[in-house]
Each structure stands twice: as C-alpha cells, then as structure tokens.
Amino acid sequence: MENLVPKARQIEFHRLKLAKKQELTKNTFSLEFEIPSELASQYDFEAGQYITLKFESEGKIIQKDFSMTSAPFEKVITLGIKINSEESFANTLFQNLKVGDEVEVSEPRGRFTLIAKPHEFRTIVAFAGGIGITPILSHLKNILRTEHRTRLFLFYGNRTKKEVAFKQELEELVQKYPDRLEIHYFYSQEKVGNGLFEGRLDAKKVALIINQILQLDDTDEESTIWDAVDAVLICGKGEMIKSIANACYHHGILKKNIHFELFEEFNEDIYPIEKEFPLINDISVDFKLFNNEYSTTLKDNKIKLLQQLLIQKFPVPYSCKSGICGSCECILEEGEVELLENEYLTTKEEASGRILACMSVVLSKKIKVNFDLN
Template identity: 30%
Template sequence: MSGFHSLAVARVEPLTGQACAVHFAVPAELRDEYAFAPGQHLTLRLPAGDQEERRTYSICSTPADLAERGALRIGVKRIPNGLFSGWLTGELQPGAAIEVMTPAGRFGTPVAPANERHVCCLAAGSGITPVLSIVTSILRAEPASRVTLMYGNRTSNDVMFLEELADLKNSYPSRFTLLHVLSAEPQLSDLLTGRIDEDKITILLDGLCKDADEWYLCGPLGLVSTARAALVAGGVPAAAVHSELFYVGDEPPELAAPAPPEHAATERSQVTVTLSGRTSTIPVGYTGPSILDAVLASRPDAPYACKGGVCGTCRAMVTAGSVSMTRNYALEPEELAAGLVLACQSHPVTPEVSLRFQ
C-alpha cells in the first residue's frame, strides 16, 4: 500500500514563466520505496487548516536517476488560482520538506535493454512530464529502440523542458524524432502549426509512425480523445494505445449509472473495505458522498489524490456486490472487466458491497 514520507526539496528549476521542475532528494533508505516505472506519478499533500490538500504530479526523471543519485523530479505548471501549483512554482524554496506519497499509476511502459521497438508519443502542455520520463528512459536503456514525439504548445516560450528535449535530439539523432507543434506561433510547416488534431495525427500515423509498436498520449481530454479515436480508426490496436489525462474540464461526461434502489433515500449499503490488511464495514448511502468519502471518515489512510476519476490512486477491486461509477478516466476496459473501480467515483448498488484497495 502506498504511503507518505517527508522528502527534502533539493532544487526548484524554472522551466517557463508558468512552470518549474521540483527536484527531491530521496535518502538511501527510502529509494526502494520510491522506485518507479517511467510514466508514474507522485501525490503531494499539504495541510490546509483542519483539512489537507492533495495534488498529483508526474515524475519526469528516470529510474536510473533515482537509483544512482537519489534524484526524483516532478514537473509543475501553474494554473489560475491554483493553491498547490502557485505555491510550488512561486514560493517553494530548496530545503523545504514536503509530504510525498510513494509512486503510483499504471500509465507507462516497462523498459528493457533487449527491446527493439518504435514508440510514438503525443503530448500537450504539462502532459510532457510523464512522457519525458518514458522517452528518456527508452532512449538511454534500449539501444535498438526508436522514439517519435509530437509535442503541442501555444508558443515556443510555453515549451516545458525545451533545452532537455533538444539535448536528447542531439544525443540520439537517429533514434529520436521530435516535432514541436505551436498553435499561436506560425511555423514553416502546416504539420507543425495549429493544434494537434485528427489530420495531424493521421499524417503522423501514415508517415513517421506507420511502423509504431506502441502509442503514449498525455494531455487534456480533447487531445487524448481525438488521438485515440484517430489511431483506432487508422488501424492501431486499442491495446497499443495508452493514455493519461492532465485536465478533464469543468463538466466531464458521466457514465450511465443504474437507477438507485427504491429504498435508497432511507437505507444504506453495508460496505466492507480491506485496506492495509485490515477490514472495516461502513454504512454508505446509495446517493450522496462516494464510497471513498465515506471510508475516509473512519479510515483516513485510504489512498486518494485527485478525487476526479483521473489519477487512479484510489483503485479498488470489488469482491462482492456491485457499485456504479460516476466517471472514469483512469481504468482500461480490461481492468473494469476484472472488477476494478475508482472508489472516489463509486456508489453502492447492492445492500452489501466488499472491496479491496489495491
């Protein structure tokens, strides 16, 4: 089960006028706990009065950086009125200590020196952070693999990790193809001007990435949805397309959920949860707060981060009964079929439910 530790900030590195990279120093005794796969994320928490705030940020360093130097890095882009992002990009100083959960997330790829593959990535804005870890890890550890990255931003001043990406291109010129797409800054090619849309993805699929083995998508909902649809329509197997969202929007669509039982207004389901080897039974309403919110009232150690159905930190396996989910942006179809749900979006449907946090 994931847990929090206090990590010291080693460095705050400006990236653009609105973004920075936060470097953590991981002591030797915690490096095994913070071992991660490229593409995973960290959850940070900050006390806020009687409550606490949590935010999830993707790791943009490589596993080798952690193993060799104890270095762990996240990328942060400031959002308007953002409590966490404003603090991290504007006030945080080296030497500060932050409560950081051990790595989580299923977006990403195993890296092995024997691999020989072509990986294509699409990213926009701060969606580059997990993709950078994936790209760098593959290029450094898999000498027979190639990577193509199409990265969208408004202008060149908005490009996070601009110099680092250029250095990767210079270091691996025959194995790394880098395409910067700018929506508010004209370029010489139509392919590189405007937003990453269906036409651009089709051109990429028919040209540079026609032999791609895997696709990794990270960015806002519009980009990820458009890209996934275009790739599948172009013949890419759905199982070869992996995605993670960085921003869903104010009104994300909801899944079709069964109508609550007739007695929902007066009765509650008995929900039994297994967490960290301990089992608790909690009454949960059929409507109103989610299962996660009900569990947190008595089990504050329950894992969560975004509470928006995006990060997947609160994944749980339903072992008895059934639940409905309001929305889901983290679980793949095969995970849903296996019984996994997001506790932050789940509501009981049956009088008794049992689930086990992953």
C-alpha cells in the same frame, strides 16, 4: 499528472529534501528531491509514474499528485509543475519552497507505464500537450537508455514557443540519440510558417502526421512508420486525449496499445460506449468508504456507479472519471456490474473482483462495494 483527491487507501509519505528548484517558462517550474539511501527501496519507480506532495498552506494540509520527469536510473524525484493562477497550490509551492527545505513526498505509484522490451525492435509514438510532457519525458529518457533498438517519435503541443517546458532537455536528448528520437513541436496560438505545425493536437492533426511525417519506413520499404507503431503514449487535457486516442484507434492501433494519462479532471468516456444494457430500477447499494458503512438507492442504472454516488453527495474519491487514474478503485463484494473501458486495472485485478466505480454500469438489483480495498 495533477490530481486532487487521493484514494481511500493509505498513501505512505516520507520527508525528502529539495535539492533543486528551477523556473522553466513564465508559468512552469521544476523541483528535484533527493532520495536518501535508507529510502531507496521505497522510491524505486517506473517511468511514467507520479508522486503526491503534502504541503501546508494557510493552516490547511493540501495534497496533490504530480508526474515525475525523472527516469528510474537518475535516482532522484524530479517534477514539472504548471502555475495556473496566483491562488493555485502550484504557485504556493513556487513562492514558498526553498532549496534545502524538507517536503512530505509520497512513495511513487501510477500505471502510465510500459513493459520493458530491450531485445525487440520497437516504434513508440508519443503525444503531449503542455505540462503533459512530464511523464512522457520520463519515458523518453528511460527507453532511450535501456532499449537500444527502440525508436521514438514525440509530437508536443503548446500555445507558443515561449511556453515549451523542458525544451533544452528534449533537444539534448535529440542530439544524443539523433537516430532514435524525433521531436515535432506544434503551436496553437503562434504562426510558424507551416500549417501542419499550427493548431491543436487532435484527430485531424493525427491524420496529417500519419500521412506527412510517419510515411515511408527506412527499415521496411513496403510499409510506413505508422504501420510499425507498437505503442502510443498520450498525456494532456481530456479533450486532447479523447480525440487523439480515438484517432489512433481508427487508424489501426489496438486500444490495449494506446496508453494515456490525464493531468486534470475529465468527466467523459475516452472511447464511445458501444453496448446497450438492460434497464434496472431501484438499485440497493451498500459500500464501505474511509472505514464508514453507507447504504443508498440508485434510481436506475442509466448513469455509472461513481457518478451516481457523487450526485448523492457521498465523498467518494475520484479524479478523472474516465477509467484512467484509478482513484475510484474498489472491490465488488456482491452483485454484478459491467466494467467498461479502463486504462488502470489489470486482467488479474479484474478477475479478483476489483472494479473502477467511474466505469461501472450496475447490472443487478443490489450491489456491495468496498472502496477501502480491504
């Protein structure tokens, strides 16, 4: 995950020492930070979570989020980072950070997580695109170590073989857990002699994977491996997530069992909106943001709340616009909204009045929300 805008609420940072820096491919590298004993409790984390790095560059303070590749039992913070251009924040980190430097690192957060079930027989399927492997790798290491009855299948897409990040670490996991982990690599810009593994990971590939790889189950001769899937993990670009998530859903996986994480902005809904809403015009909106009070009027409710506030140039925090990252989380203090699909809020949080502005359709003439979550 690599997001640009933090939530309105305060993020806690601590200075951590860089213990290791390693170039992985031509445009990806890893950073490993030590966790001092006095900060151990603040840096307890779950597989799949992320941290924010705060770094000064050319007189400006930049904050960006990066998913961790480390598993909780490793007691370090390890990141996988892709360099998209010479002017990028990632390249600034790569060129300037040296082992021994101290960097401001936020406490871990994020909800691309799974509930541990060490006593159950589970089948988990993961799809990763490019540097989207980072939180998936954290999950693989954690599950293989803590859930001895869980088997995992990873489908990992890259443009070419040379661009596969963490290939050695993944292969070492396969060697260590050959009966529980199976990995298949896909290449969108390289021929490998088998059409199944050429091209992007998308809905069509999911259908082929189900029919050609996740076939007869050795543990149950009357069903397929796909029939036994308990959870799906997806991390990559928005279009990839949208295509694969919908394919998994249409092939029988419940939406609540399909978990995904974006590593860039995405402005579309992951699942189609299947409900029509009554038209409401001239909606009055009051909201609190960064300890400031704002008031505005929405023309109607044809566009979701966050998108309308952004159109009006309000500095509302966001990243994905798809109900995944939680950056636009706020409290509904007055009025009514319909919260569409979201991958972030729990049922308990929804019941307490928390909403995601990017997934909220306004259903009353007036609403009041608090982005400061207090």
